[in-house]
Amino acid sequence: MNSSLTAASRGLASCHLCLKLVSHTLHDCPRCGSEIHIRKVNSLQHTLAFLITASILYIPANLLPIMITDQLGRSTESTILGGVVLLIELGSIPIALVIFIASVMIPLAKLLVMFYLCWSVHHGPPEGTRQRTVLYRITEFIGKWSLIDVFVVAILVALIHLSNLLVIRPGIATVAFAGVVIASMLAAESFDPRLMWDQLETEDE
Amino acid sequence: MSATGSSREELNCLACPSCDLVFDISKLNDGESARCTRCGHFLTVYREGTLHRVMAFTSSALILMALACSFPFMTFKASGLESVMTLPETALKLWIYDMPGLSLLVAAFIIIIPTLMLLLILFLVGALLLNRNYSWLPRVGRLVYTLESWSMVEVFFIGVLVSLVKIAKMATIVMGISFWAYGAFSILFILALSGLDRAQCWGRIEALGIKGMASGEVPSERLGDNE
Ligand SMILES: [Zn+2]
Numbered sequence: 001m002n003s004s005l006t007a008a009s010r011g012l013a014s015c016h017l018c019l020k021l022v023s024h025t026l027h028d029c030p031r032c033g034s035e036i037h038i039r040k041v042n043s044l045q046h047t048l049a050f051l052i053t054a055s056i057l058y059i060p061a062n063l064l065p066i067m068i069t070d071q072l073g074r075s076t077e078s079t080i081l082g083g084v085v086l087l088i089e090l091g092s093i094p095i096a097l098v099i100f101i102a103s104v105m106i107p108l109a110k111l112l113v114m115f116y117l118c119w120s121v122h123h124g125p126p127e128g129t130r131q132r133t134v135l136y137r138i139t140e141f142i143g144k145w146s147l148i149d150v151f152v153v154a155i156l157v158a159l160i161h162l163s164n165l166l167v168i169r170p171g172i173a174t175v176a177f178a179g180v181v182i183a184s185m186l187a188a189e190s191f192d193p194r195l196m197w198d199q200l201e202t203e204d205e
Numbered sequence: 206m207s208a209t210g211s212s213r214e215e216l217n218c219l220a221c222p223s224c225d226l227v228f229d230i231s232k233l234n235d236g237e238s239a240r241c242t243r244c245g246h247f248l249t250v251y252r253e254g255t256l257h258r259v260m261a262f263t264s265s266a267l268i269l270m271a272l273a274c275s276f277p278f279m280t281f282k283a284s285g286l287e288s289v290m291t292l293p294e295t296a297l298k299l300w301i302y303d304m305p306g307l308s309l310l311v312a313a314f315i316i317i318i319p320t321l322m323l324l325l326i327l328f329l330v331g332a333l334l335l336n337r338n339y340s341w342l343p344r345v346g347r348l349v350y351t352l353e354s355w356s357m358v359e360v361f362f363i364g365v366l367v368s369l370v371k372i373a374k375m376a377t378i379v380m381g382i383s384f385w386a387y388g389a390f391s392i393l394f395i396l397a398l399s400g401l402d403r404a405q406c407w408g409r410i411e412a413l414g415i416k417g418m419a420s421g422e423v424p425s426e427r428l429g430d431n432e
Pocket residue numbers: 015016017018019020029030031032033034
């Protein structure tokens with residue numbers, strides 16, 4: 001009986017931090033002290049702002065060098081895309097494919113999915129709301145895993161420093177790439193999936 | 206409908222964070238979990254006696270983190286030369302190469318935030334086990350669950366494994382004490398957090414508060430835990 005109603009339709013708000021249900025007229029949560037809002041504040045604007053930041057940073061992240069290798073007095077700069085091309089030329093197609101998917105496709109797919117979800121709040125087909133909620137949760141979950149590339153650079157830089165023989169230095173794209181990942185994580189955190197369901201509710205009436 | 210004070214819903218129910226549907230979660234048995242029937246979102250799991258386990262995982266994890274920070278993590282050997290890396294150096298080296306922002310972020314993600322969270326959990330679970338209603342309890346709880354999404358312990362450890370695959374052919378890599386300590390640390394860290402279900406943990410904090418208000422004061426000599 002209860003499960004056919006949303007909290008908002010009963011005048012209740014759910015605390016984003018401790019999940020307590022309280023009257024939406026309250027300012028602060030009586031249990032944990034966080035601010036109470038029925039829905040995340042300016043969710044779509046914040047999400048889009050972070051998404052645009054991430055999209056802009058995505059360009060230098062892929063075009064600028066992510067790592068610089070000093071080997072016997074010679075410096076080689078490598079970019080993410082350059083590394084993939086090199087692997088293809090060397091014939092390691094499977095590894096090239098894995099790196100291409102993990103470092104290029106997934107960050108891009110996350111951005112496209114989040115843009116689509118923002119658009120779908122007002123224009124999406126109502127029967128796909130559940131699938132879109134699952135899509136959102138997958139995107140939110142993958143978020144931090146893209147930082148693996150940044151950690152790999154940090155680890156190789158810290159590990160490989162054989163004075164004149166071989167030294168690895170971090171490239172500026174590492175900063176841009178970290179920016180892409182963090183901005184996409186913030187975008188996912190700002191997005192409120194309940195907005196998609198609210199749309200469904202108003203259409204039902 | 207106006208909801209003033211503590212209605213039945215406010216005490217026993219939970220709204221799905223993804224779709225806002227309200228569910229009664231007060232009648233879960235030991236080991237039972239609740240999922241949203243409309244969108245499938247995980248809501249909460251009720252398990253008895255997890256606090257002692259969380260305490261054990263948390264304190265062991267803190268010791269492992271201390272080990273991980275004080276010993277060599279990996280050694281790279283090629284052409285008779287070798288270089289060593291320690292855990293803090295992963296962040297510090299970036300500072301040396303003029304990336305202070307990224308250096309701080311890496312330090313925060315892999316050392317500072319996880320350690321801070323564990324210390325806070327020690328206080329939080331300690332207070333719950335002692336049945337004491339301290340005024341700082343909600344603040345500590347809020348900090349733990351705010352920091353939760355910004356700890357990258359497991360992501361970093363997978364990053365270590367990916368790096369190993371990348372350079373395995375170039376040279377000989379020797380894993381140090383710190384490597385094993387951090388690996389074990391990441392497992393204990395995840396186990397500790399999985400024992401701290403958000404809704405259940407806050408329910409306990411709230412129960413302590415209500416009990417404290419009802420009896421005026423919680424007896425300070427009692428060390429038992431009501432699990
Ligand atoms: Zn709260």
